[in-house]
Amino acid sequence: MTTITTPLREEFVSLSHVMKTYGSKTVLSDLSLDLHRGELLALLGPSGCGKTTTLRILAGLETPDAGSVHIGKRDVTAVDVRRRGIGIVFQSYSLFPHMTAAENVGYGLRIRRQAGRAATVAELLETVGLAEHAAKYPAQLSGGQQQRVALARALALEPNVLLLDEPLSALDAAVRVQLREHIRRIQMEKNITTLMVTHDQEEALTMADRVGVMNAGRIEQLDTPAELYRRPVSPFVATFVGNVNRMPAQRTDNGTYAVAGRPVTPIGELPAGTTAATALIRPEDIAISHAHASGTCPGLTGVVHSSVLRGSLSSVYVDVAELPQPVRVDLSTAQASAFAPGADVSLQLLRSEAVLEPASPATAAHADAAHAGDAHEDDAQASTASGTAQAAGVRA
Amino acid sequence: MAASVEFLTTPTGTPAGTGASRARGAGRLGHGKRTRAAGRLHVLGIVVLVMAMVLFFTPLIASAIFGFTLPGVGLTFASLSQAFSNPMAVQAVIMTVLLGLLTTAASLALLVPTIVYLHLRAPRAAKLAEALSVIPIVVPAVALVAGAGVFFRAVAPGFLVSPYALVPFYVIITMPLVYRALDAGLSALHLRTLFAAAASLGASPWRTLIGIVLPNLRAALLSAGLLCMAMVLGEFALASLLLQYTFPVFLVETGAAAPRGAAALSFVTMLATWGLLALISLISAAGNRRRRTPAAAPSVTSTAKEQP
Numbered sequence: 001m002t003t004i005t006t007p008l009r010e011e012f013v014s015l016s017h018v019m020k021t022y023g024s025k026t027v028l029s030d031l032s033l034d035l036h037r038g039e040l041l042a043l044l045g046p047s048g049c050g051k052t053t054t055l056r057i058l059a060g061l062e063t064p065d066a067g068s069v070h071i072g073k074r075d076v077t078a079v080d081v082r083r084r085g086i087g088i089v090f091q092s093y094s095l096f097p098h099m100t101a102a103e104n105v106g107y108g109l110r111i112r113r114q115a116g117r118a119a120t121v122a123e124l125l126e127t128v129g130l131a132e133h134a135a136k137y138p139a140q141l142s143g144g145q146q147q148r149v150a151l152a153r154a155l156a157l158e159p160n161v162l163l164l165d166e167p168l169s170a171l172d173a174a175v176r177v178q179l180r181e182h183i184r185r186i187q188m189e190k191n192i193t194t195l196m197v198t199h200d201q202e203e204a205l206t207m208a209d210r211v212g213v214m215n216a217g218r219i220e221q222l223d224t225p226a227e228l229y230r231r232p233v234s235p236f237v238a239t240f241v242g243n244v245n246r247m248p249a250q251r252t253d254n255g256t257y258a259v260a261g262r263p264v265t266p267i268g269e270l271p272a273g274t275t276a277a278t279a280l281i282r283p284e285d286i287a288i289s290h291a292h293a294s295g296t297c298p299g300l301t302g303v304v305h306s307s308v309l310r311g312s313l314s315s316v317y318v319d320v321a322e323l324p325q326p327v328r329v330d331l332s333t334a335q336a337s338a339f340a341p342g343a344d345v346s347l348q349l350l351r352s353e354a355v356l357e358p359a360s361p362a363t364a365a366h367a368d369a370a371h372a373g374d375a376h377e378d379d380a381q382a383s384t385a386s387g388t389a390q391a392a393g394v395r396a
Numbered sequence: 397m398a399a400s401v402e403f404l405t406t407p408t409g410t411p412a413g414t415g416a417s418r419a420r421g422a423g424r425l426g427h428g429k430r431t432r433a434a435g436r437l438h439v440l441g442i443v444v445l446v447m448a449m450v451l452f453f454t455p456l457i458a459s460a461i462f463g464f465t466l467p468g469v470g471l472t473f474a475s476l477s478q479a480f481s482n483p484m485a486v487q488a489v490i491m492t493v494l495l496g497l498l499t500t501a502a503s504l505a506l507l508v509p510t511i512v513y514l515h516l517r518a519p520r521a522a523k524l525a526e527a528l529s530v531i532p533i534v535v536p537a538v539a540l541v542a543g544a545g546v547f548f549r550a551v552a553p554g555f556l557v558s559p560y561a562l563v564p565f566y567v568i569i570t571m572p573l574v575y576r577a578l579d580a581g582l583s584a585l586h587l588r589t590l591f592a593a594a595a596s597l598g599a600s601p602w603r604t605l606i607g608i609v610l611p612n613l614r615a616a617l618l619s620a621g622l623l624c625m626a627m628v629l630g631e632f633a634l635a636s637l638l639l640q641y642t643f644p645v646f647l648v649e650t651g652a653a654a655p656r657g658a659a660a661l662s663f664v665t666m667l668a669t670w671g672l673l674a675l676i677s678l679i680s681a682a683g684n685r686r687r688r689t690p691a692a693a694p695s696v697t698s699t700a701k702e703q704p
Contacts, residue, residue: 033666058591059596061592061595080595081592081595081596082596082598082599086596088592088593088596090589090592090593091589092589093586093589093590094589094592094593095584095593096590096593096594096608097612098608098611106599107594107597108597110532110577111597111598111599112598113605126639140546150593153593153597154596156597157597157598211413239604
């Protein structure tokens, strides 16, 4: 197995206080980011969030309006792409169409007039598993093979930093999964500091040492995949990475919040004076049991609406009277088979922490007015809260 | 990827297929009627095509017959060889071919870097430039020569005397077609990615242009060049107004004295031009075949091939 010998915490690449605007549009506002030596850091975010601009600034393909870029100890802010010592793998179409795979891989070496090119090229093609395709032109290779040639080409000059610009997004699902393991293995073997840009959360979570979630030109959270998933700092991160159920949360007298009858500690800070909020609960953080079997635990009761098979996991959707949308509960497919549509079930929260999204007083009032007529038979209080949640959900 | 941000959605999706299948059913019902209508249209089309062909080819064939026969002799190349007995003929042909080559070289040297630059750095200006490149079509040769004449007589009086003075004019009048041919070729190339990739491997922009872009632009360069040649071989107005003796000028002059020779020559020229155009479409078809990469359409088969 691969062992990482260099200390992980050493900062190797850093962008500090980088600003970038195009015309009147601010793409990056005061962005700072450090990459440790040998780590793979993924920037994840919706399109237009600035992640590709960040990569292009690190590559030297764009110049920041303010701020600096360091690779190693060297300030490369004003250094041309050609002299930064970086390798880039683009989304697609980056191979030179008139050159064979081997010629593509050897192009950088040829420019440097490096001796022993043929051996290096052969070794790199072997690394990416394409030795027998060396003489083929890009048009004769599949999309996945082309990206592997692109990776070999980017590694040929032994760059200090590897940049992956959505390298898998043009490929079909099976190839994507296979290739991301392949890229990760090579990256770890070469111990090369890597920045990857992606909009695919699964790609980011499975490949990266750390993931930065970007939104509107800022990094909202930079953390390990596990922390990011379990303790998202904001509603945006919670909803962008993974799935969530929206459930109403009420402030209790002792200052905590109650979700589905259970006290919940908010992750992160809530604005002062928040009385009602929406809790974002992961589908696997809810336990489901048959209504008659549930003991004395407080919880929600509902009726199974349907279930969706996702492989080893299944999602059971439960209609809950107090909630505008069915609640999704993820559990193993074997367990899920016990809950047929129409079954009466009760739901309990499994975690005492949740991300809370404050509902603004205006929407709460509006929702109260809109839902005044359909007060639920069980509990007028719950109905009001669900109205608030619905309004918040619609606006989110 | 579609599932990356999945809010709570109702698990029962709307039956998306129904609209499409209903449309298909309707299509099948109306099929018979449409075939009959299409058949009638088909016949009409053939009639129009035949009439157009007759109108188009009759004068051509007539001029060929006129040029390649003599009363009482029958089929003969006498008129053609007589036209070429004029000592100026060969010189005119050579000069015209030379002008064509120079025009091609000048056009490509001017337009390739310009269009590449526009695509890379100023995509919006590229649209404007494309629109501007059409202007030469609407400027008549007389206006062009009159305007340029005034300018050059003041600035460089000797310039318009040389036959090579025609080259800049030819560059201008061929620009609409050459621009389009090059633009189409470059648009198919993902220039930004190629330049960025080459730069990350240490190549300078000029090295990328010559080593990466030009080899992949062969088809477009050839069609642009052939279009240039075809236009220069047939250009009469500018050469005549600037008092230069090119092949078209020679052709018109010969036509006044020996109409049969001129008819034969113009028929031969036409065949040559068609040959050039056929070559262009052959080359661009070959270019398209090469460019169809599997990456453009990731398919199930590429998954199967993926196992290392």
